[in-house]
Amino acid sequence: MTGVTGKTVGPHSAGPKRLAKQRESSTKSRPTTQDPDRSQVVVVDHPIVATGLAILRAKTTTPDLFRRHLQEIAILLFAEASRNWEIAPIEVDTPLSSCAGAVLAKPVVLVPILRAGLGMLDGILRVVPDASIGHIGLYRDAETLRPVNYYDRLPVNIAAAEALLLDPMLATGHSACEAASILKAQGARSIQFLCVLACPPGVQQFQNEHPDVPIIAAAVDPELNEFGYIVPGLGDAGDRYFGTG
């Protein structure tokens, strides 16, 4: 997981050209959690993310390949999200001697937004198998595009944890905003939002409501269409992951 470089870009990175320019000129600094003044989108600039994303986007990609690459990208987004997490020192006995080691200082809580967010869960769990898992069930009303909360169940240790909200698509931003509000209402204090694709209206909406929650994305696409789909995007992430399209 080494070598992931998070490029920090602003919320109005409307076009690919502008994004490319921002990628070139951006620094390696990234926002800290709960720091409203520095809230930004971190685009994970990594060849495996770029190649995996191309596979996710292709309309000919089968569900099994889609699953594999979504999980893989989720791991790389997770690597970026956890880059500045506190570690606690431990002593490790190797077969030859003892030496200094590390463990994560805080528990990790993964919160997929149902249902597409589930597609990012298993990959991340391979890296942090002892993470707790919360669920937030939201569906998007087809007419209003507003989220309807039909289920939530979060771990009791969420206040002390590093909480990661998972949803492959930050489209209108309504679901992401609602989910972040639910996490905060249940005590979460350190939250990051991980998505594969974001778009400027979603980023804007999310940052207006949750300027303290960093967004970690594989890419920021230029548009949101009138049906609430990201363009060029990858289609309906849930349908493609679960093979229901």
Ligand code: URA
């Ligand atoms: N949800 C999706 O699955 N795809 C989009 O483009 C937007 C929202």
